[in-house]
Amino acid sequence: MKNIMKMMKQSIAIVAAVAFGFSAQAQSLEDGIKMIKYERYESAKKILAPLAGSNATANYYLGIAELGLDNPAAAKADFAKFPEDLANKAGMARVAFTEKNVAEGSRIAKEVADATKKKEWEPLKYAADAITYTEGGDKQQAITWYKAALAKNDNADLHIALGDAYQQVQGGGGEAMNNWESVTSKDPKNSLAFSRIGALWYAAKNYKLALESYGKAKDADPSNPLPYRDLANAYFWVGKYDLAKQNIEQYLQLSDKSIEDQMQYANILYLSKDYPAAISKLQELINGGANKAYLYRILGYSQYETKDYPNALQNMRTFFAKQEPSKIIYSDYLYYAKIMNQSNMPDSANYYYNKADQADTASNKSDVERQIAESFKDAKDYAKSAEWYGKLVTTYPETQPLDYFWWGAMAYYSKNYDVAAKAFEQMETKYPDQPSATYWRGRVAAAVDNEGKTGVAAPFYTKWLEKVGPTYDKKADLMQAYQYLTLYYYNKGDKATAQSYLDKVAAIEPTNSFVQQMKGIMSKPAPKK
Template identity: 55%
Template sequence: MNKLIAIAVATAFAFNVNAQSVQDGEKMINYGRFESAKKTLEPLAAKDPLANYNLGIAELELENNAAARSVFAKYPDDFHNQAGTARVLFQEGKKDEAAKVLLAIIDKAKKKDWEKYKAAADAITYTKGGNANDAIAWYKKVIEINGGDASTYIGLGDAYLKLSSGGGEAMNAYEKAVEKGTNNSLAYSKIGDLWYQAHSYDAALKSYGQAKDADPSNPLPYKSLADAYQRAGKYDMALTNIEKFQELSDKSIDDQITYANLLFLSKKYPEAQAKIQELIGKGVQKTYLYRLIAYSAYETKDYQKAMDNMRTFYSKQDPAKIIADDYIYTGKIMSAMSGVDTVHAKMYSDSADYYFNKVITADTSKDKTELYKSIAEGFKDAKEYNKASIWYGRIVADNPGTAALDYFYWGYYAYLAKDYTTAAKAFDGLKAKYPDEGSGYLWIGNVAAAVDDAAKTGGAVQPYKDWLAFNKNNYEHKQVDLMRAYQYLAYYYYNSSNEKDAMEYVNKILEIEPTNTFANQVKDFYAKPKNAKPATGGKSAGRK
């Protein structure tokens, strides 16, 4: 008798362990951990049709359609595995055949046979090509029969999301799943996604927090948070959450690529390159990886590596999938190479122009401001200031009402390129368009002073006086700017033999910098009129 009891207990224990393992496999599938689900379910699949069914789903999610078909075929008379076969048919685009399989399952369902309705509904909900309204009707039938569990309500919510206006009903279903007290973490994750899509970010963050609290092993809220922070441009926060997601997930190739991409967006360029090289070393052949290496190498100023990987990317990528950033980065790389390989500088510069113009042609948007800025910044990084100015000039030409900063950079890069005619035009435009912006007044003076470097014609006198008279509440004078203006004015009046005005500005210089060589020489000269003029001629260290 005792032996029989022991056998019964052992059998019951084995059954419970087996059932628990199948549940673990289902949970892993729900959390996107398909490789882990396979490892858990494979030992059970030979004796358990439900374990086999979930194993087939894991294979499908890993895009192993042929393997999934073979798995489901092991239990041809089991309705779960028949529903799995329907999933394969949907994946293969054979929706009519799939629908027939599901209808056959439903036709055989008895009065309280809710599992068949659930399996058929899931097959439609988690593949493409089926009728979402059929899935919704079958989930409701399950609820009618047994009151519904959390898994059923989650499936119902997912089915509603396949309808164009099903968001509200989906939310109701997920909230009902939470009330059921099981699968709360998954339900909260889905509620968070709905709030996020509705731009209710505080509510989304709250739901993701509830998902993490309900089951700390659930990686999904961390991935959602990483995506949310990435879209908000908060890349450090995105990286923190994707690292936590990586810790909890199966670290699929796609997940690792997402991680590498966030390393790049977080400006951790060496780390991004190292991660990508690791993936390539493992045999991962994704064209996107070469793009990311090229972009990261450019940002670390390894322009040759950037160019080599960009060429590899173009050789492998479908031309229809090339994006605007590819042309922009290629243009930036070529522009940078013109400064590295000076022998072939013109060739690289021409190539940069070619790629930048290519992206301009491909961009159909009316407002190309951000695109032009990106191109201009590429030329700025390569110290091709003339071209950087040209692109900022195009922003102003296309949109005269653009921001003051765009006018400024148009003029500033022209100034650095010593194109003083364009610089004067840009800063005159800045002053006219934004009369309350002090930098326009200052830089009109700076340009005029650069043209009159010897301070002989006085071309910068009035512009600098205009700037100095400008309402100081609107512009906080920096000492370097004041010194530049004061020294020009002092030098001009000194050259004009106007001691009174020269000394006015000499004294202003000395208030800022008592040891200024130029100012002290002029002061000494006027104190001893017979001495020669200062040898520096105004070219002191403080004057530019």
């Protein structure tokens, strides 16, 4: 009897130990998956690596973590350890997509989905995830598989992933929102779903609602670093730079502090215009052995903003040498051109400005073209600036009055008076409530008739003076008009009107040399008509 009782106790102890071990392993696997969801891939690796040898699912997620760390070779080696497991097969599909072998990735994903048994749903999700979280696959196919999985098991992870797939298809934002909101309505503590909702509002540039959703994501799980990163980005766009920096610092505390995490921090420093701090952080990362192309991108951008053009040029050259051409964005060309412009390389600058214009995928490119025009203006290359402003207003005639003004002004300062006259005429026609257009029509005409003999500027100056009225107080503008009109009426033989305008000049500046000269000239007989 005692032996039987002893055996029973031993059995109970063994069962309890096995149960405890299984519970600990299951919890660790769950924690590893959570780390992946929160983009803490190094932490995920540490949790999953001890489990991966005997657990195919843990091995699959270990491979996903390696992909998150941009280690596709390591991920491929992991997935190969369980070649018959459907999750790991789906991992191989992800690797194929990452290697840009879309046909192979699609084939493997379909093989996984087709192997799903009657009551299973997980293989459908693995196959769909392989498409959703890589590039090149058929997102509509992923949506179909997610829906099939949901028909078998309606759960939050599937709705979040389905929303992620919908967000990547044209016009899919509404369905994405529906899926994420279905999660938060049932589980107000689902931080990921709130983050996704915030991202949708952020993409729509509705930063108020984005901030609200990111705040809910943070409150739902304060240990999730992603909402702090996203709050930092959104606060930047509403001009609250202090809050942007506070949140990115909290993000860095909660993240794995990987190169990518620290790069996010440096990026917010740059966006918040703390260029010296951004430069310091980026140089620290590079000196520590980090060699990613994007580090040199923001370093070059920041050095341009601090007018350190030699180092900015060097680092942008390094960036272009390292960066995959398909990942170069229009702002890279734009900054490179700006730096070249400030380095006395106008032809190279113009080449890259054109590349920036071509690379900008926005339906309205007026912003990038305005930046290009402004850069040439800052470099005092007024002819090129006028050329780009002219391109802007020709392509986007409904643009702001200031673009028309600078088109004309840059043409004027480059002595291209025909273009300047055209620019200000168009500005006056389109924006008749802008007196400056009329004034500059007069000033351009006066530059052609600088001795006031033909009077071509007189109608414009007269009209402008009527528009601005007697209380106008910009003395330099008034002096331009009064002096020209003095000359014109004197040459016309209308000495009384000429004297009236000369008196106006003297009232502004009694010691003006023009006044003294004209007094001497006007004391003589008026010229013959």
